[in-house]
Amino acid sequence: GAVVSQHPSWVICKSGTSVKIECRSxxxxxxxxxxxxxxxxxxxxxxxxxxxxxKATYEQGVEKDKFLINHxxxxxxxxxxxxxxxxxxxxxxxxxxxxxxxxxQYFGPGTxxxxx
Amino acid sequence: GQQLNQSPQSMxxxxxxxxxxxxxxxxxxxxxxxxxxxxxxxxxxxIALYKAGELTSNGxxxxxxxxxxxxxxxxxxxxxxxxxxxxxxxxxxxxxxNTGKLIFGQGTTLQVKP
Numbered sequence: 009g010a011v012v013s014q015h016p017s018w019v020i021c022k023s024g025t026s027v028k029i030e031c032r033s034x035x036x037x038x039x040x041x042x043x044x045x046x047x048x049x050x051x052x053x054x055x056x057x058x059x060x061x062x063k064a065t066y067e068q069g070v071e072k073d074k075f076l077i078n079h080x081x082x083x084x085x086x087x088x089x090x091x092x093x094x095x096x097x098x099x100x101x102x103x104x105x106x107x108x109x110x111x112x113q114y115f116g117p118g119t120x121x122x123x124x
Numbered sequence: 125g126q127q128l129n130q131s132p133q134s135m136x137x138x139x140x141x142x143x144x145x146x147x148x149x150x151x152x153x154x155x156x157x158x159x160x161x162x163x164x165x166x167x168x169x170x171i172a173l174y175k176a177g178e179l180t181s182n183g184x185x186x187x188x189x190x191x192x193x194x195x196x197x198x199x200x201x202x203x204x205x206x207x208x209x210x211x212x213x214x215x216x217x218x219x220x221x222n223t224g225k226l227i228f229g230q231g232t233t234l235q236v237k238p
Contacts, residue, residue: 014166040224051212051228052167065223101166105224110174111155111216113226115166 010036012104014116021092022124029087029119031102037082038104042113043075046099058085092123127151130213130229137203138237145211145232146197153215156189156196157226161210170211171198203236210234 011034021027031041039060044052056077057065064077074096076088085104089096101118105111130147137143147156155174159167171182173189173196180187186199196215200207213229 012166042225049233051231054225057223057225099164103166103226107224110172111224112157112169112172113214113216113224114169115159118164118166120164 010034010104010106010112010114012102012114012116014102014119016119017117018120018122020122020124023093024091026088026090027092027121029089029100029102029121031085031087031104031116033083033104033106033114036104036106038085038106039082040105040107041079041085042103042105043077043085043087044101044103046101046118052101055087089121092121094123097121097123128213128215128227128229130232132232133230134233134235136235136237139203139205141203143200143203143207143234144197145213146195147213147215147229148195149215149227150194151215151217152193153217153227154193155216156187157214157216158185158187158196158198159212159214161212161231163209167212200234203234205236205238208234208236 013032015030041058043055055070058077058079060079066072079085103113103115128147158170161167171187176193178189184201211232214226
């Protein structure tokens with residue numbers, strides 16, 4: 009298998025502040041990572057594709073200036089929620105693409121963000 | 125756009141029973157992945173399928189990649205209480221640009237009565 013970690017696992021912040029979430033692939037290199045948002049009892053909603061060494065690709069309707077993504081190394085991608093508001097409260101999950109002879113994605117444990 | 129129809133939406137079964145869930149699509153996929161998600165956790169990969177017709181087992185779990193490449197099923201035999209959770213299918217298309225983006229089903233919520 010493959011291990012993907014996320015940090016922090018949960019965070020509570022005040023409205024207007026920025027929050028950074030880290031996603032790491034611990035035992036493999038990932039040139040591509042993905043960031044998802046999940047609302048209660050719903051499926052995962054893809055926010056953006058994080059590409060190592062280049063700009064992230066955002067899905068339609070996702071504000072790139074609101075959700076800043078940096079993929080500075082083959083094992084780390086970060087998502088920064090800028091000027092957070094209560095409506096940004098959600099469960100954020102990353103995944104890392106492991107692409108060798110097969111193409112698979114492994115997910116992190118998720119980060120619960122609560123904005124007061 | 126591409127969509128996956130996953131059914132059933134939810135299941136409530138007795139411990140020891142077998143479970144079957146499936147995903148269908150109008151589009152062709154090159155890879156099918158089945159994940160399980162526990163509350164407050166990220167999805168965990170259960171089975172990955174890479175070839176049409178492929179039948180793969182992982183313990184009590186068995187999944188198949190449909191011959192048409194437009195469907196897949198997951199079976200769980202002799203269910204136990206820890207099987208409770210949400211099961212997602214996901215399809216991967218190796219199309220132009222090969223982005224690696226997954227298309228997810230809506231999920232099947234499984235509850236097991238001891």
